[in-house]
Amino acid sequence: MVIKNKTILIKTGAKSLNDITSRIKDEVRLSKINEGNCTLFIKHTSASLIIQENADPAVQEDLNNWMDRLVPENDPIFTHVQEGPDDMPAHIKSALTLTSVSIPFVDGSLGLGTWQAVYLWEHRAEMPGVRLDRKLLVHVSG
Amino acid sequence: MVIKNKTILIKTGAKSLNDITSRIKDEVRLSKINEGNCTLFIKHTSASLIIQENADPAVQEDLNNWMDRLVPENDPIFTHVQEGPDDMPAHIKSALTLTSVSIPFVDGSLGLGTWQAVYLWEHRAEMPGVRLDRKLLVHVSG
Amino acid sequence: MVIKNKTILIKTGAKSLNDITSRIKDEVRLSKINEGNCTLFIKHTSASLIIQENADPAVQEDLNNWMDRLVPENDPIFTHVQEGPDDMPAHIKSALTLTSVSIPFVDGSLGLGTWQAVYLWEHRAEMPGVRLDRKLLVHVSG
Numbered sequence: 235m236v237i238k239n240k241t242i243l244i245k246t247g248a249k250s251l252n253d254i255t256s257r258i259k260d261e262v263r264l265s266k267i268n269e270g271n272c273t274l275f276i277k278h279t280s281a282s283l284i285i286q287e288n289a290d291p292a293v294q295e296d297l298n299n300w301m302d303r304l305v306p307e308n309d310p311i312f313t314h315v316q317e318g319p320d321d322m323p324a325h326i327k328s329a330l331t332l333t334s335v336s337i338p339f340v341d342g343s344l345g346l347g348t349w350q351a352v353y354l355w356e357h358r359a360e361m362p363g364v365r366l367d368r369k370l371l372v373h374v375s376g
Numbered sequence: 377m378v379i380k381n382k383t384i385l386i387k388t389g390a391k392s393l394n395d396i397t398s399r400i401k402d403e404v405r406l407s408k409i410n411e412g413n414c415t416l417f418i419k420h421t422s423a424s425l426i427i428q429e430n431a432d433p434a435v436q437e438d439l440n441n442w443m444d445r446l447v448p449e450n451d452p453i454f455t456h457v458q459e460g461p462d463d464m465p466a467h468i469k470s471a472l473t474l475t476s477v478s479i480p481f482v483d484g485s486l487g488l489g490t491w492q493a494v495y496l497w498e499h500r501a502e503m504p505g506v507r508l509d510r511k512l513l514v515h516v517s518g
Numbered sequence: 519m520v521i522k523n524k525t526i527l528i529k530t531g532a533k534s535l536n537d538i539t540s541r542i543k544d545e546v547r548l549s550k551i552n553e554g555n556c557t558l559f560i561k562h563t564s565a566s567l568i569i570q571e572n573a574d575p576a577v578q579e580d581l582n583n584w585m586d587r588l589v590p591e592n593d594p595i596f597t598h599v600q601e602g603p604d605d606m607p608a609h610i611k612s613a614l615t616l617t618s619v620s621i622p623f624v625d626g627s628l629g630l631g632t633w634q635a636v637y638l639w640e641h642r643a644e645m646p647g648v649r650l651d652r653k654l655l656v657h658v659s660g
Contacts, residue, residue: 239622275621286471290458296454325570330614330615334620334621335476338515345513373622373629377519434598478620
């Protein structure tokens with residue numbers, strides 16, 4: 235078995251879905267492994283992973299707006315408030331989505347469906363002092 | 377290491393949990409691999425995977441009804457409406473559940489608990505022109 | 519490839535996040551595998567896995583309280599009630615979080631971010647006759 239582990243940096247926008255599909259495909263190609271499994275693991279708890287439709291950008295906006303309404307800022311139930319009003323909602327949104335996802339590949343080609351893209355979902359708002367560079371561990375084996 | 381990748385087709389009913397456990401067990405058995413990991417990856421963004429209780433069918437109905445109430449159709453927040461009123465809710469329900477799941481196996485036997493079954497959760501409603509044949513990638517390695 | 523599969527028991531408290539990070543690190547160390555992937559699979563449908571912030575305990579309490587409010591007991595939509603008022607909410611909370619998670623490791627060290635811990639989220643309330651010993655399958659390969 236061959237294993238390739240790499241941590242890549244993803245620059246994200248505030249509260250947005252960031253398409254990282256081409257970055258993942260690059261890593262699978264660079265691994266020179268023909269058939270195997272690609273596991274993504276995000277090293278954060280206020281950003282997460284999802285696989286969603288890449289055709290209509292409105293899907294990504296609707297997802298973001300719906301989630302923002304489900305988990306609003308300044309909810310009086312929150313006691314963890316010292317890192318800003320967007321931090322606890324970001325943790326909850328992360329808990330409701332994915333920290334890791336595994337995508338098998340065959341003939342060097344990721345097994346994504348026709349309309350699927352991989353997104354790093356940034357849940358934090360842009361604030362002074364908050365860096366939005368996210369670390370993603372890409373594990374390719376086969 | 378031996379790797380077996382196969383895409384299988386699952387015929388689903390509208391807005392329902394479809395038990396695919398025996399299909400997955402078949403693939404592990406056919407792989408002839410004794411010990412390893414079985415990764416399932418659904419190639420769609422309006423249907424998803426979950427592992428849930430298989431004993432009382434009411435659990436599956438309650439799950440479905442609860443989720444349908446959490447993410448109702450015709451929510452004015454949705455702008456992606458051209459594929460029907462059930463499409464954007466289906467994307468959100470998929471985002472809240474699983475796109476991939478990994479189940480280790482030992483002695484050819486999947487590590488599911490006594491009451492666990494694997495379900496393909498169809499989030500779309502039955503509509504003319506919408507096919508409910510879903511593609512599932514089954515990756516068995518060991 | 520070397521594979522180590524082990525089922526470990528986790529004693530949980532009622533409706534709480536239980537930090538299992540050190541248990542997982544132990545299994546990776548015991549496997550003596552230097553580089554690979556660690557897949558966790560919980561063999562239950564009323565408890566689940568998440569990876570969340572380990573710094574401020576208030577994050578875990580807020581997560582628990584928020585989820586409890588989203589999925590309250592005694593919801594009239596539930597028909598599966600014979601196992602107690604907390605059982606169907608526990609299934610839903612499990613469906614919204616993780617049944618399996620894969621964490622790559624390098625040089626024997628799990629790829630968790632600085633503030634990440636692995637939690638077994640117990641969704642059941644303490645009740646006479648309900649055992650809160652949970653089985654977790656730990657699969658280490660590399």
